[in-house]
């Protein structure tokens with residue numbers, strides 16, 4: 001299975017991806033995680049990306065596209081992958097489409113996790129993650145257990161200010177990518193409000209329906 005998870009910042013892409021990649025036995029590719037690893041490693045590439053991320057801006061296409069196309073060509077992606085946070089612009093979607101066509105493979109699904117803007121800031125500012133296990137928590141909706149609470153960290157771009165900028169970028173740059181996949185018959189729209197387990201069931205049910213439809 002080759003799929004994309006798309007949605008506004010804080011929609012729950014990372015939360016859902018963790019379980020979806022286990023269910024479908026595919027490789028998880030999060031561009032945000034790739035950039036955060038580069039920042040942590042202190043590479044020049046990471047330093048460049050850090051400035052954009054902190055401000056809630058998108059990292060330029062010329063940096064992102066090459067990084068993702070190289071990643072999906074790796075052997076661990078041969079059996080399938082989940083792109084989380086890519087594509088985010090029309091240019092990224094076009095580059096992915098061209099690369100997949102050249103490799104004579106197709107996408108199976110694009111899952112859009114829908115969450116209203118009014119709910120996003122609370123999700124973003126309350127997010128904490130465990131640097132050891134990478135588990136994502138939320139101070140209110142999924143609080144870290146006592147033994148983990150002392151080590152959880154907050155992302156630098158999870159401020160109210162950067163959240164507004166990220167949401168603006170989502171509507172301006174990423175939302176226009178959605179019709180491209182809708183016209184291709186690949187889009188599955190899922191309500192992202194409710195317990196994460198409920199959202200997971202909605203996604204897997206919708207994916208099965210899409211699979212059945214494609215097979216008939």
Ligand code: AP5
Nearest residue numbers: 009010011012013014015031032053059085123127137138
């Ligand atoms: P990235 O890391 O991709 O961030 P994002 O898309 O803004 O998404 P988030 O990681 O913030 O949220 P999420 O949807 O994964 O939600 P989560 O599951 O954590 O990108 C970061 C930056 O990198 C970008 O701003 C950009 O600068 C750069 N970048 C990355 N990709 C790029 C690209 N392709 N092009 C250019 N630049 C790029 O959940 C959020 C919170 O809500 C958590 O606390 C969670 O516990 C909670 N939660 C989850 N589900 C629920 C639920 N159902 N109910 C209640 N709470 C929930």
